[in-house]
Amino acid sequence: MDDREAGPAGPDMVGQDAEDGARMVRADLLAGLFFVVLGVAILYASWTMPRLEARRIHPMTIPGLVPGLLSVALVICGGVLAFRSSRAHAPGGWRALGSIFTSEAALRAGAVAGLALIYTLGLVGLVPFWAATAIFVAAFILVFEVWLAEPRRPLLESLPWAVGLAIVTAIVVTLVFERAFLVRLP
Numbered sequence: 001m002d003d004r005e006a007g008p009a010g011p012d013m014v015g016q017d018a019e020d021g022a023r024m025v026r027a028d029l030l031a032g033l034f035f036v037v038l039g040v041a042i043l044y045a046s047w048t049m050p051r052l053e054a055r056r057i058h059p060m061t062i063p064g065l066v067p068g069l070l071s072v073a074l075v076i077c078g079g080v081l082a083f084r085s086s087r088a089h090a091p092g093g094w095r096a097l098g099s100i101f102t103s104e105a106a107l108r109a110g111a112v113a114g115l116a117l118i119y120t121l122g123l124v125g126l127v128p129f130w131a132a133t134a135i136f137v138a139a140f141i142l143v144f145e146v147w148l149a150e151p152r153r154p155l156l157e158s159l160p161w162a163v164g165l166a167i168v169t170a171i172v173v174t175l176v177f178e179r180a181f182l183v184r185l186p
Contacts, residue, residue: 027100028085035078042071108148115140129185130174138166 046064086104100106113137123132145153177183
């Protein structure tokens, strides 16, 4: 009896682990390539930002410096991830990759990305910052407690908690940025 058959799962678990590993290798390759492309796009955007030389701004305080450095780190990390996953042996076809994107975890990640995009691209600038933050926090809590939680909580039970926490978060975030960091918010 070898080690694979020794456990209660038997040999089927080994096959399932290999299949999951193959899926993750392919997902890592795609994620690495995505991060490289995203990092290059952010690097280009930060490079084309105004440098404010006419105002005699110190070169270390230009607006695109931090995003540029972070994008370089993103390109490096994405490149390492893509390189490592391309070197890993992954049996199976690309069909197994699709099941990763239809899983419960992928639904949650998509919900986070969707809510963040609605907040940053839709709400900020359209409504005052404090209102956008309150709407985002309330929506985030409701989505993850009422619709995506296991077990799901009733809407009427989660709504007061979500609204209360959203109001407190919006007030604290707004005051910290405006008073402590002296940042003008939209």
